Amino acid sequence: MVEKLTSQSVDYPRWYQxxxxxxxxxxNAPVRGAMIIKPYGYGLWEQMQSVLDRMFKETGHQNAYFPLLIPESFLKKEAEHVEGFSPELAVVTHAGGKRLEEPYVIRPTSETIIWDTFRNWIQSYRDLPLLINQWANVVRWEMRPRLFLRTTEFLWQEGHTAHASEEEAHEETIRMLGVYATFAEEYMAMPVIQGMKTDREKFAGAVKTYSIEAMMGDGKALQAGTSHDLGQNFARAFDVKYQTSEGKEEYVWATSWGVSTRLVGALVMAHGDDQGLVLPPRLAxxxxxxxxxxxxxxxxxxxIEACSVMEKALQAAGARTHLDDREQFRPGFKFNEWELKGVPVxxxxxPRDLERGEVVLAFRHSGDKKSLPIEAVATEVMNVLxxxxxxxxxxxxxAREANTHSIDSFDEFKERIDGGGFFLCHWDGTTETEELIQQQTKATIRNLPLDAPDDPGRCMVTGNPSPHRVIISKAY
RNA sequence: CGGGGCGUAGCUCAGUUUGGCAGAGUGCCUGCUUUGGGAGCAGGAAGUCGGAGGUUCGAAUCCUCUCGCCCCGACCA
Structure with a gap:
């Protein structure tokens, strides 16, 4: 007898764990906050990587690789950047049995070493735009680690681009945010809201930060991807200039954007239920x-013979298929195990099915079962998925729509925020009000939705004018 | 960094108060019987009791030091 999972309604964080x-x-790994990704989890990440990598290449980006270790002085060249990251840096001070003259920082992100390099790669407007992506690991020392959601070391991709104009860099920022939204919705089956972060929540060194925000099963928000308009901040810090067609010297305009293994955690919490994972077919x-x-x-x-034939037919039809022919487990045990692992179908x-020339299909996301003639399985499988x-x-x-509420009264907001969900509220745009909301409710402004309709109103806290609503929620 | 808790078999834990053979459940291995929603019986392997030092005839148990982990706060997203 195997123990059941803790129910989501009893203790959601424990269910996740x-x-x-x-x-x-x-x-968990022997190192605090670090995680060991097992083959099934890594397989999920590989599916995500392969789709995203294709999408990046379709939008003109090329992969490259920059070093793990970054000279400490590089970090210090952009004031906001170093201030934002210094609390979570891991630093290498010794190597080869000696103390290093200049310590190396283990990259928390690669803007500095990349812009130091881009200075040499960019001379003329003909070198632009420069569209680079890298798949890498990064380290950010975290106080409260949670598997996939916040770990000291994680895997991600970071795109870094250089452009000849502010408009072009801004377009790139929004384009890649859109790529993330498409990926989240069409592959992860996870609806997201694209929007701009407040100044307080923006990336250290960015002019504007944009995010996609998703709602998890308990109604809390998760930032699932970010895209930054870096303006000329890094170009100035690292002296990256180009010559225009008129022969003038100008600083380039930059963007960066990333998604990480946090997406695996997002997938778990977006769809999982008391039986376990529920994976979207396109990424399973x-x-x-x-x-x-x-x-x-x-x-x-x-x-078994009939199953092997079907397995080959399904694989030929393009479905990632596994035949569970283990003899030591009975069918009931296997049903539960594959449900725990979220296999879609x-x-x-x-024997009863074979007599009738049929098989039974059971769907993970709905719990429905239906019979299908054996011959139809391979031809139907992709449609079914x-x-x-x-x-x-x-x-x-x-689920997201049922848990999204428009609210105009701060008192009502305070009453309802603990129940979870997204709250569409008016905000006066000031950091003071933003901090007051967080202090009183532990909720944060997730983002300012890009597609927010014109809806002038008054800030629910101060009563000052507000052009449109923002999303406020508790978040991971 | 402050407060609290815990380190014993792969995992979850009992045993520590009152020192005296290293335990249970689960998982694992072998065999037989089972197999349409988490099987049953029988047999078996498995531990530097977090580490170091001390007290004692004798330490998982008592004392000192130390390392690590978890929870709540602080910090961070």
């Missing part, structure tokens, strides 16, 4: 799992 470990996504390492059912060895060989094949993908997105969207 348990599901990540029991579904074999990751475990295993899309369909075949579970054979039989009595005795004679029946076993017949059933389970195919049950037993796409249907499940859509169903999962619709479910997540409906």
């Amino acid at each position: 348990e599901v990540v470990q029991r579904a074999d996504l990751a475990e 390492p295993i899309q369909t799992v075949i579970v054979p059912i039989y009595k005795g060895s004679e029946q076993r060989s017949t059933v 389970r195919i049950e094949v037993g 796409e249907e499940a993908q859509r169903g999962l997105f619709e479910k997540a969207l409906a």
Whole structure:
């Protein structure tokens, strides 16, 4: 008898912790705050990487790689940048048995070393735009680590681009935010809100920071990706100039943007339920799992044979398929295990089905089961998976809409914020009010939605004018 | 850094008060029976009791020091 997961309604954080470990996504490492990503969890990340990498290349970016270690002096060249990151830096002071003359910082992000390099790569307007991405690990020393959501070392991609004009850099910032939103919605089946961060929440060294914000199963927000308009801040700090077609010398305009293994945590919390993970078909390492059912060895060989044929047909049809032919577990155990691991479609094949020439399909996101003729499985499987993908997105969207509220009274806000969800409120645009809201409620302004309709009103705290509503929520 | 708690088998933990053979459940291995929603029986392997020092005939247990982890705060996103 295996213990059930802690229910989400009993203790959501504990549910998260348990599901990540029991579904074999990751475990804690001997180093505090570090995580070991297990093959199933890494498989999920690989699916994400391969889709994102294709999207980056389709938008003209090339991959490159910059070093893990950055001279400490580089960090200090951009004032806001060093101020923002210094509390969470890990620094190498010794190497080769000696104290280093200049310590190396383990990158918390790579703007500084990249801009130091871009200075040499960029001379003329003909070198622009320069569109680079790198897949890398970074280290940020965290006080409160949680698997995938906040770890001291994590995997990510960071895009770094240089442009000849402010407008072009801004377009790039918004374009990549859009790429992230498309990825979140079409692949993760996770609806997101694109918007601008407040000055207080923006990236250290950016002119503007934009984010996509998603709602988790408990109604809290998770920042799932960021895109920064860096203006000329890094170009000035690292003296990166180019010659225009008129022969004038100008500083370049920059962007950077990133998503990390935090997306795995987002996926877990966006769709998971009391049975475990629920993975979207487009990213699931295993899309369909075949579970054979039989009595005795004679029946076993017949059933397994039929399953093997089906496995090959499904793989030929393009579905990532696994045949669970382990003998030491009974079907009921396997059903529960693959549900814990979030496999979108389970195919049950037993003697009764084979007599009728059918198999049973069970859908993870809805719990529905239906029978299908054996011959139809391979031809239908991709349609069935796409249907499940859509169903999962619709479910997540409906959940977000049910937990999004427009509120105009600060008293009402304070009463309802503990129940979770997104609150669309008027805010006067000042940092003072933003801090007051956080101090009194622990909630933060997530972002200022890009598609917010003109809706003039009055700040729910101060009564000062506000052009449109912002999203306020408790967040991870 | 402040307050609290915990380190014993892969995992969860009992045993520590009152010193006296190293334990349970689960997982793992072997065999048999099972197999349409988390199987049953039998047998077996598995531990530097976080580490160091001390007290004692004898320490998981008492004393001193030390390392690590978890929770709440502070910090951060």
